[in-house]
Amino acid sequence: MAQRFTQEFEGEPVRLVRTSGQTRREIANDLGVGLSTLTRWASRSRDLEIDDPKRRQPCEDAAAELKRLRRENEILRQERDILKRAKVFFAKAGRLHRNLALAAPRRAFAIRRPDPGLICHSDRGSQYCSIDYQSELKKHGALISMSGRGHCYGNAIIETFLASPPRQPDST
Structure with a gap:
């Protein structure tokens, strides 16, 4: 029968994968879980973070701000070019x-x-x-x-x- 782990237990190995500098294989061996199980937990944790609206908001805001700034830079570049060319006239x-x-x-x-x-x-x-x-x-x-x-x-x-x-x- 497959062994069941609590979410709290799953969270600790995932944190170790991200912060300890050890390989997943080393962490899995230390905790007595399979490498594929640890990889699945890390993947599931990453997917949950991506789907979290609190985490997504800053990325969307930053993307919108970046798009706005790029457009503003293009307008300023065009205005600068107009003025550079106009001075000879x-x-x-x-x-x-x-x-x-x-x-x-x-x-x-x-x-x-x-x-x-x-x-x-x-x-x-x-x-x-x-x-x-x-x-x-x-x-x-x-x-x-x-x-x-x-x-x-x-x-x-x-x-x-x-x-x-x-x-x-x-x-x-």
Whole structure:
């Protein structure tokens, strides 16, 4: 007949397995129980701890916090990249005219040397629609993206960071 042990008795060998540094075989021999029995007790104890809602709560909270922090880091990284790239575009004058509009991309192309395919987004101001401005962008292989009429803020950030190409009519 199989020998029965109380839960209190089962708990002591499991504690020894975790803390004593002895092997399971040594502990089983010292206590006069089978190795498979001791392994089953340790496994059952571990399963009970995993299922315990009190023990699971901190893990779930930590996982949710880690997910939130990773998302926040990604947003901060994107904002930092926007500001790093924006600094080359600041030029100062009393009003925005064609030459000032040309100064920013020229400086940006000289400093950053982007690969062809860069999306340059602007509103539909006359300085951005000028032949000089458009040819400057095309010379460097940049794609020209303009806001819809009346929507001057457009979608530059979304196009840049989500890499969605601008919608332009087919040139047929």
